[in-house]
Amino acid sequence: MKLLVDSGATKADWIALDDNGNRLFTTQTLGLSPEVIGKEEAIERLEARFDIYNNRNDVTSLYFYGAGCGTDRMKKFMTDIFREFFPKAEVSVKEDTYAAAYATNPAKDKAIICILGTGSNCSYFDGEELHQKVQSLGYIAMDDCSGNRFGRDLLRAYYFNKMPKHLSEIFEKEYDLDPDTIKHNLYKEPNPNAYLATFAKFLIQHKDDTFIRSLIFDAMQVFIDNYITQYENAHEVPVHFVGSIAFYLKAELAEIMAKNNLKLGNVLRRPIDGLIEYHKLD
Numbered sequence: 001m002k003l004l005v006d007s008g009a010t011k012a013d014w015i016a017l018d019d020n021g022n023r024l025f026t027t028q029t030l031g032l033s034p035e036v037i038g039k040e041e042a043i044e045r046l047e048a049r050f051d052i053y054n055n056r057n058d059v060t061s062l063y064f065y066g067a068g069c070g071t072d073r074m075k076k077f078m079t080d081i082f083r084e085f086f087p088k089a090e091v092s093v094k095e096d097t098y099a100a101a102y103a104t105n106p107a108k109d110k111a112i113i114c115i116l117g118t119g120s121n122c123s124y125f126d127g128e129e130l131h132q133k134v135q136s137l138g139y140i141a142m143d144d145c146s147g148n149r150f151g152r153d154l155l156r157a158y159y160f161n162k163m164p165k166h167l168s169e170i171f172e173k174e175y176d177l178d179p180d181t182i183k184h185n186l187y188k189e190p191n192p193n194a195y196l197a198t199f200a201k202f203l204i205q206h207k208d209d210t211f212i213r214s215l216i217f218d219a220m221q222v223f224i225d226n227y228i229t230q231y232e233n234a235h236e237v238p239v240h241f242v243g244s245i246a247f248y249l250k251a252e253l254a255e256i257m258a259k260n261n262l263k264l265g266n267v268l269r270r271p272i273d274g275l276i277e278y279h280k281l282d
Contacts, residue, residue, distance in 0.1 A: 001058045003089070004279055006099045006272045007066040008243075009033040009118040009139070009148075010194040012045075013272040014052065016059075021280040027051050031118075034077045035068035035138050036191050042081050059089040063279060065099030065271075067119055070136060097123045097130055103274025104240035104266040111265060112228060117243030118197040120146040122227035133230045139193035145223035147197030147245050153215055154199045155182065164211050174202060204248045216249060220256045228262065238265030 001024065002017045009031045016024040029052070030045045031037075037045075047053050062082055069075050075093045082091045101113045101123070108127045115121040120143045123130040139148050157163040158171055171177070185195045206212045228234050239262055246253055247269035257264040268274065 002061045003059050004275045005064045007032045009067050025051050032066055033068035034074045039081055046085055056086050059086040062086055062089045062091045064093045065096045067096045069093055070095040097121050099271040099275055100242035101125045102278040103271030104268055110237050112239040114241045115243050116145055116241055116246040118147045118194055119143045124231050144226055145219040147200035148193040150203050151196030151199035216252050217256055224260050235261055238263045240265040241267045242271050244269055
């Protein structure tokens with residue numbers, strides 16, 4: 001059995017394939033980002049899914065593409081967990097940008113690959129390997145234009161009284177904005193980045209509002225300036241995107257990419273289905 005996993009900070013999509021590439025089952029767990037959870041929490045999330053736990057001894061290959069797996073230390077951390085949980089499996093751990101690259105760019109052309117979901121990332125794909133000029137420092141210091149960053153921006157706008165009244169009234173009805181609740185989720189609960197990203201739904205729902213539109217385009221321009229245009233050939237190759245933020249804000253993304261003379265490539269919400277076709281060739 002072959003397991004393919006695409007994991008963000010919020011959730012992880014799992015697909016099991018037999019030796020002929022046929023789908024055996026699909027499932028989902030909470031996210032398995034080593035930046036925000038430890039070994040015990042990771043094991044608990046694996047054990048919580050019966051289909052994963054029940055088949056753990058039948059897995060011969062595990063391909064894990066995960067947020068937070070961009071450094072050798074984090075790759076080893078996750079590899080050790082999976083080798084323990086799936087004792088008969090050969091384990092491959094790569095950062096989630098590889099999943100985005102394989103899914104959006106099956107021809108393996110030169111391209112820039114971006115992730116805009118709960119977190120954010122950007123790499124250059126040379127046809128074989130991914131290259132990064134900026135090492136991510138995680139959701140607190142970076143993650144420009146991500147769901148968690150938009151959530152942070154909305155909360156700050158609300159609490160600094162910068163959010164227009166007509167929006168703040170709706171915001172208050174849709175979310176528990178008690179400061180103790182917010183601080184508890186940010187500082188006492190696991191996955192504060194995923195918590196912040198829950199507020200991004202409000203931004204997408206009201207994306208045509210002038211105030212929200214300004215937040216969106218300002219964040220997208222920052223992402224372009226800090227991430228995409230760091231590559232000398234950014235204006236010569238397509239720029240592909242994966243993630244819910246990119247998917248639901250595709251029209252806005254297309255608009256600002258054109259303004260910056262950049263070529264928008266494929267935009268996918270989830271890369272997992274594209275990974276099936278890629279790994280059928282293994």
